[in-house]
Amino acid sequence: MERHTEFMFGVPWIMEFFHQDWKLDASTPAEAVADEFVEELEPAAVLSVRRDARLLLDNLTSAQIKALWKGGADATESFFQRHVGEGDEWMRQVIGVCDAWLSRRADTPALSDADRYGGVELAGDVLAEVHEFRSVLDTEVTDALAECARSCTPDLALRLLLRALPKKSASLSPEYLYLSEEQYARLEALGNAFHYGEYVVSDIKYLVDT
Numbered sequence: 001m002e003r004h005t006e007f008m009f010g011v012p013w014i015m016e017f018f019h020q021d022w023k024l025d026a027s028t029p030a031e032a033v034a035d036e037f038v039e040e041l042e043p044a045a046v047l048s049v050r051r052d053a054r055l056l057l058d059n060l061t062s063a064q065i066k067a068l069w070k071g072g073a074d075a076t077e078s079f080f081q082r083h084v085g086e087g088d089e090w091m092r093q094v095i096g097v098c099d100a101w102l103s104r105r106a107d108t109p110a111l112s113d114a115d116r117y118g119g120v121e122l123a124g125d126v127l128a129e130v131h132e133f134r135s136v137l138d139t140e141v142t143d144a145l146a147e148c149a150r151s152c153t154p155d156l157a158l159r160l161l162l163r164a165l166p167k168k169s170a171s172l173s174p175e176y177l178y179l180s181e182e183q184y185a186r187l188e189a190l191g192n193a194f195h196y197g198e199y200v201v202s203d204i205k206y207l208v209d210t
Contacts, residue, residue: 001112001113002195005045006200007200010049010052010159011056012162018074030093033097034100046102047115051111052156053094057088060151064144067143069087071163071164072167117195118154119194120154125154127149127150130161165177179207
């Protein structure tokens with residue numbers, strides 16, 4: 001059983017679009033996402049984003065969604081104040097962008113078993129990792145990650161954690177947030193359990209303190 005990609009996917013993937021100069025290329029956040037949804041993209045990539053956004057919208061509060069986005073994306077408070085409003089509204093916009101792209105594809109398949117796998121039986125393990133980083137991540141982020149693991153899927157919560165760790169590390173520069181080899185090994189084992197591709201967890205291996 002394999003995911004559709006070797007790289008980060010779903011909502012944590014679109015967080016990567018929002019680098020410091022994103023607004024130079026698009027007039028709105030929704031347009032920034034739409035610009036990255038090129039016609040050659042695999043439908044599974046867009047379906048995964050839509051699935052994640054729907055899970056967040058249906059199961060978390062607007063404040064929790066906002067906390068997770070701010071914890072994992074290089075977007076400041078003005079992202080919501082000036083462009084989006086609330087976390088739930090942003091997820092509605094993301095879903096709208098996904099639906100617009102999917103409507104142009106007559107051959108959109110269902111997500112594979114691997115891409116639908118949420119790992120409910122791994123919730124305890126993911127919650128343990130969220131708790132492990134409670135002392136370094138913002139409280140609102142860890143609280144939202146924990147609720148995501150319980151109410152959305154452990155898979156989505158883990159991918160959001162993998163986005164939050166390097167973002168927090170960068171914010172602490174020049175001190176940085178380092179992972180022990182044991183912490184990284186546990187994250188890597190969870191990535192294997194979730195059938196992630198090679199680069200989903202290994203992208204943060206540079207944080208390991210050797």
